[in-house]
Amino acid sequence: MQNRESFIVKLAVDAWFGQIKRVDNLLDELSDEQLLQEIAPGKNSGVYLVGHLAAIHDAMLPLLSLGQKMRPELEEIFINNPDKSPIKKPATSLLRQYWKDANTTLEKHFIKMTTDEWLQKHTAVSEEDFIKQPHRNKLNVLISRTVHVANHYGQMLLLKKGGAQE
Amino acid sequence: MQNRESFIVKLAVDAWFGQIKRVDNLLDELSDEQLLQEIAPGKNSGVYLVGHLAAIHDAMLPLLSLGQKMRPELEEIFINNPDKSPIKKPATSLLRQYWKDANTTLEKHFIKMTTDEWLQKHTAVSEEDFIKQPHRNKLNVLISRTVHVANHYGQMLLLKKGGAQE
Numbered sequence: 001m002q003n004r005e006s007f008i009v010k011l012a013v014d015a016w017f018g019q020i021k022r023v024d025n026l027l028d029e030l031s032d033e034q035l036l037q038e039i040a041p042g043k044n045s046g047v048y049l050v051g052h053l054a055a056i057h058d059a060m061l062p063l064l065s066l067g068q069k070m071r072p073e074l075e076e077i078f079i080n081n082p083d084k085s086p087i088k089k090p091a092t093s094l095l096r097q098y099w100k101d102a103n104t105t106l107e108k109h110f111i112k113m114t115t116d117e118w119l120q121k122h123t124a125v126s127e128e129d130f131i132k133q134p135h136r137n138k139l140n141v142l143i144s145r146t147v148h149v150a151n152h153y154g155q156m157l158l159l160k161k162g163g164a165q166e
Numbered sequence: 167m168q169n170r171e172s173f174i175v176k177l178a179v180d181a182w183f184g185q186i187k188r189v190d191n192l193l194d195e196l197s198d199e200q201l202l203q204e205i206a207p208g209k210n211s212g213v214y215l216v217g218h219l220a221a222i223h224d225a226m227l228p229l230l231s232l233g234q235k236m237r238p239e240l241e242e243i244f245i246n247n248p249d250k251s252p253i254k255k256p257a258t259s260l261l262r263q264y265w266k267d268a269n270t271t272l273e274k275h276f277i278k279m280t281t282d283e284w285l286q287k288h289t290a291v292s293e294e295d296f297i298k299q300p301h302r303n304k305l306n307v308l309i310s311r312t313v314h315v316a317n318h319y320g321q322m323l324l325l326k327k328g329g330a331q332e
Contacts, residue, residue, distance in 0.1 A: 011301060019313060040205060143177055146313065150313045150320070151316050151320030154316070154320035158209055158324075
């Protein structure tokens, strides 16, 4: 029953969109100055996390066979290196834009993807391994990236003034 | 194709188990003393977050029609009231246990649940609303609670010594 399958897939896809929306709303609330702060003493800055999320989401394009990275330079700065490295970071306004660009491009693909496509292998797993481990598919990448963005959303929330139980 | 449906559902259920495992591992690493610290200045303590997660997961039992809450007293302390309220909290060792108890009980049910059961309505939505909004089902509760625990995992990670990009 194709309809019920795609209904189940849509729950996961909507959870992704929900998390993107939450981060978007939080970034609208936080000033560039707030984003420059560390989320906790000695930990990552908000700006680093925005760049990190933009880099990870940009990298989902090739991982899901949806195209090339739009900002390949982000990987070195925001995935391979920590916040406190001497590498110069792009301006906060650019990072906000890269975050939006990656998600907008992903969304264009996601809204058209069929269940068959979601269950295809992602590009970081070989054909041989995929036969034995069919759960290493595109939908699973989406779910694990949803969890990943939720991890960092919880952290960025700490940049808001006042208590945060959310 | 029942098999493919349950395969897709299993991706979401496994994501839940993955998050529980990560928090379990983190709690094994963190001492009671570390848990007493605030995740960031003026924000929730680790202990509060453990109690909060235990309370939310315990409340999933009635929400998913799986039974009654085992620790109904947690709601008042860890959901209705913030960390800095004067209400006395249970000992950290007990909260660690309540966290485990809630998840162990949920797991016993989750491993047996069929796709049909996952797509049933949860108890916080009426029959009438569920007809119009069939996505308000048990699987969606699971997905949103997976995101919720990921939010707080990201925060509790800050209690570890050293940087944390993860």
